[in-house]
Amino acid sequence: MEKQTKTGSCFDATGGTLSCCKVESLISVDERGQMVLPKEIREKANIRPGDKLALISWEKDGKVCCISMIKAEDFGGLVKGLLGPMMKEMAGTSQSR
Helix, strand or coil: CCCCCCCCCCCCCCCCCCCCCCCCCCCCCCCCCCCCCHHHHHCCCCCCCCEEEEEEEECCCCEEEEEEEEEEHHHHHHHHHHHHHHHHHHHHHHHCC
């Protein structure tokens, strides 16, 4: 069974088990740099007109090697899940000094 965070996002900052990534489709980039997300993906991800997506990239040797997108409304939960425990620890450390 998949573990989901309280925000309903598929990202789990606690290291829980999530489904593996997979190639859903191939998309092309037009001369203006635009891409179309296939309807099936938009439906599965509940992406609607007007939604904002955060584009996240990873670099290797100075070049972007991987690009991922997350709905902007879920991005805050991702950051909070990753940084929240660290910030609590830092706050506890500074108070004990």
